[in-house]
Amino acid sequence: xxxxxxxxxxxAGVPAVDDLTFDVESGKVTGFLGPNGAGKSTTxxxxxxxxxxxxxxxxxxxxxxxxxxxxxxxxxxxxxxxxMHPGRTGRAHLxxxxxxxxxxxxxxxxxxxxxxxxxxxxxxxxGYSLGMRQRLGIAAALLGDPPVLLFDEPVNGLDLDGVxxxxxxxxxxxxxxxxxxxxxxxMSEMQLIADRVVVIGRGRLIADEDIAxxxxxxxxxxxRVRTPQVDDLANALGPDVTVTRSGPGELEVGGLVASEVGxxxxxxxxxxxxxxxxxxxxxxxxxxxxxxxxxxxGQVLGALGEGASA
Amino acid sequence: xxxxxxxVRASRAEWSRIxxxxxxxxxxxxxxxxxxxxxxxxxxxxxxxxxxxxxxGGTAWDVAGFTTMFALFGTVAWSVVASTTDxxxxxxxxxxxxxxxxxxxxxxxxxxxxxxxxxxxAALVAVASLAVRAVAPGLELPLAEGARSLGDTAMVLACAAxxxxxLGLATRSTAAAVVIxxxxxxxxxxxxxxxxxxxxxxxxxHLPGSSALFLILGNDLFDDLTxxxxxLTLVSWAAAALAVGGRRLVRSDAT
Numbered sequence: 013x014x015x016x017x018x019x020x021x022x023x024a025g026v027p028a029v030d031d032l033t034f035d036v037e038s039g040k041v042t043g044f045l046g047p048n049g050a051g052k053s054t055t056x057x058x059x060x061x062x063x064x065x066x067x068x069x070x071x072x073x074x075x076x077x078x079x080x081x082x083x084x085x086x087x088x089x090x091x092x093x094x095x096m097h098p099g100r101t102g103r104a105h106l107x108x109x110x111x112x113x114x115x116x117x118x119x120x121x122x123x124x125x126x127x128x129x130x131x132x133x134x135x136x137x138x139g140y141s142l143g144m145r146q147r148l149g150i151a152a153a154l155l156g157d158p159p160v161l162l163f164d165e166p167v168n169g170l171d172l173d174g175v176x177x178x179x180x181x182x183x184x185x186x187x188x189x190x191x192x193x194x195x196x197x198x199m200s201e202m203q204l205i206a207d208r209v210v211v212i213g214r215g216r217l218i219a220d221e222d223i224a225x226x227x228x229x230x231x232x233x234x235x236r237v238r239t240p241q242v243d244d245l246a247n248a249l250g251p252d253v254t255v256t257r258s259g260p261g262e263l264e265v266g267g268l269v270a271s272e273v274g275x276x277x278x279x280x281x282x283x284x285x286x287x288x289x290x291x292x293x294x295x296x297x298x299x300x301x302x303x304x305x306x307x308x309x310g311q312v313l314g315a316l317g318e319g320a321s322a
Numbered sequence: 323x324x325x326x327x328x329x330v331r332a333s334r335a336e337w338s339r340i341x342x343x344x345x346x347x348x349x350x351x352x353x354x355x356x357x358x359x360x361x362x363x364x365x366x367x368x369x370x371x372x373x374x375x376x377x378x379g380g381t382a383w384d385v386a387g388f389t390t391m392f393a394l395f396g397t398v399a400w401s402v403v404a405s406t407t408d409x410x411x412x413x414x415x416x417x418x419x420x421x422x423x424x425x426x427x428x429x430x431x432x433x434x435x436x437x438x439x440x441x442x443x444a445a446l447v448a449v450a451s452l453a454v455r456a457v458a459p460g461l462e463l464p465l466a467e468g469a470r471s472l473g474d475t476a477m478v479l480a481c482a483a484x485x486x487x488x489l490g491l492a493t494r495s496t497a498a499a500v501v502i503x504x505x506x507x508x509x510x511x512x513x514x515x516x517x518x519x520x521x522x523x524x525x526x527x528h529l530p531g532s533s534a535l536f537l538i539l540g541n542d543l544f545d546d547l548t549x550x551x552x553x554l555t556l557v558s559w560a561a562a563a564l565a566v567g568g569r570r571l572v573r574s575d576a577t
Contacts (some may be wrong), residue, residue, distance in 0.1 A: 062419070095413060112332055
C-alpha cells in the first residue's frame with residue numbers, strides 16, 4: 013500500500029502539491045488524475061524520493077522509499093520514458109538496473125520478452141520510438157517483480173496494440189494483488205483500467221473514490237428517449253421525474269430506469285424510436301470535478317479572432 | 323541486507339554505466355593516442371638526437387613525463403562526462419530509483435569513476451614510458467623511479483578526477499565543469515602567476531594546477547612548493563569540490 017500524508021511541495025513559495033493525503037490500496041488499479049500542472053508527477057517523484065517534500069510524508073508498505081536497500085524488488089516505476097541515456101542499449105539499461113538491485117540477469121531477458129521489445133533491446137535507445145521507450149521503461153519497472161507499481165502517463169506514444177496490451181497488463185498486475193498507481197490524461201482508458209481514482213487539481217485533493225462513486229456523483233442514471241410526441245411523453249412521466257430536452261424529439265429522463273420509461277410510454281400509447289441508458293463517462297465526471305482547477309487553458313480560434321478584431 | 327551488499331551492487335552498476343556507452347571507449351582511445359603516440363614521438367626524437375634525453379633527465383620516465391598532461395586532460399574530460407551524463411540525459415531518475423541512498427551513490431560513483439580513470443591514465447603513461455624505451459633503447463627505465471613517478475601521476479590524476487566529479491555534480495553541466503576544471507588545473511595557475519599583483523600570485527600558488535604541474539613535471543612556478551604541500555593542496559581542492567558537488571547530489575531534487 014502507498015500512503016501519502018500531508019505531502020506538500022513548494023517551488024519558490026508556489027505550491028505544486030498542497031497538503032495532499034491519500035492511500036493507494038493493494039489489488040486495485042488506482043487512476044491518478046488531474047489537469048496539466050496539477051502536481052501528479054511531482055507527487056510520484058516525492059513518493060520515489062526524487063524530490064524532497066517541503067512538508068508531509070509518503071511511504072510504501074510503511075517504509076520510506078529511500079530505506080529500501082533493493083527498491084526495484086519493492087516498487088517498480090515508470091516516470092519519464094525519455095529519462096535514460098540515449099547512447100546505451102535497452103538491454104544495457106536494464107542490466108544496470110538489475111545489477112544495482114541484485115536481480116539475476118536472466119530476468120532482464122524475461123522482461124524484454126514480456127514487454128515485446130525483442131530484437132530492439134540490442135539497439136541504442138536514441139533509435140527508439142516513444143512507444144518503444146515506454147515499453148523499455150515498463151520493463152525496468154517490472155524488473156524486480158515488485159508488489160507496488162507506479163506509472164506516469166504509461167500509454168503515451170503507444171499504438172493501439174500497445175494500449176490494449178498495457179490494459180491487460182495492469183489488470184493482471186492488480187489481480188495478482190499488486191498495488192498499481194497510474195496517472196493518465198486519457199479518461200476513456202482510465203475508465204477501462206482503473207478501479208479507483210484519485211483526482212487532484214492545483215496540488216490539492218479533489219476526489220478519492222471508486223469509479224462507480226465518481227460516475228454516481230454526476231447525478232445518477234439517465235435515460236435518453238426519442239419520440240415524435242415529446243410533450244405527451246413528458247406529461248406522462250409525471251412531476252417527480254427529471255426531464256430535459258436534449259434535442260429535437262429527444263428527452264433525457266432522470267429518476268427512472270429504461271424499462272419504466274418504456275412501460276409508461278406504452279401505457280399512454282406513445283411511440284418510441286429510441287430508448288437507452290445514457291453512457292456516463294469518467295471524462296464528464298473528471299471535467300465537472302476539475303472545472304476551475306485547470307492551470308493552462310486554450311481558446312477556440314473563433315474566440316481568438318473576435319478578440320483580435322475587437 | 324548489509325550496506326556492504328548494497329555498495330557492491332551499486333559499484334557493479336556504476337562500472338556498467340561507464341563501459342556501456344561509447345563515449346568512454348572514444349575517450350580511452352583518444353587519451354591512448356595522445357599519451358602513447360606523443361610519448362613515442364618524444365622517444366623517437368631522443369633516439370634521433372643522442373644526448374638530448376639524457377640531458378633532460380636521463381630516463382624513459384622523464385622523457386615520457388610530459389604525456390601525463392594529456393592523461394590529465396583526458397581524466398578531466400572523462401570524469402566530468404561520467405558524472406554529468408546522468409543529469410544531462412535525465413538518466414538520474416532511474417539511477418536514483420535504483421539506488422535511492424544518495425550518500426552511498428555519491429561514494430560509489432566517485433570511487434568507481436576515480437579508480438577507473440586513474441588506473442587507465444596511469445597505465446597509459448606507463449605504456450608511453452615503455453614505448454619511449456622501445457624506440458630509444460639508450461634510455462634507462464629504473465623501476466624505483468618508475469614507481470615513484472607513476473605514484474605521483476596516479477595521485478594527481480585521482481585528485482583531478484575527484485575535483486572534476488565534484489564540479490560535474492555541482493554544476494550538472496559538462497561544458498561548465500570542463501571549463502572550470504581546465505581553468506583551475508592549467509589556465510589560471512599560469513595566467514595569474516604572471517600578473518604583477520602579489521595577491522594574484524598568492525592565489526595562483528594555491529590553485530590545484532600549480533601543484534599538479536609540480537608533481538607531474540617538477541615545474542615549480544613559484545619556487546617554494548614541496549611535494550607535501552603540493553599533495554595537500556590537491557587533496558584539499560578535490561575534497562572541497564566533492565563536498566560541494568556531493569551536497570547538491572544529496573540534498574537537491576533529482577534533475
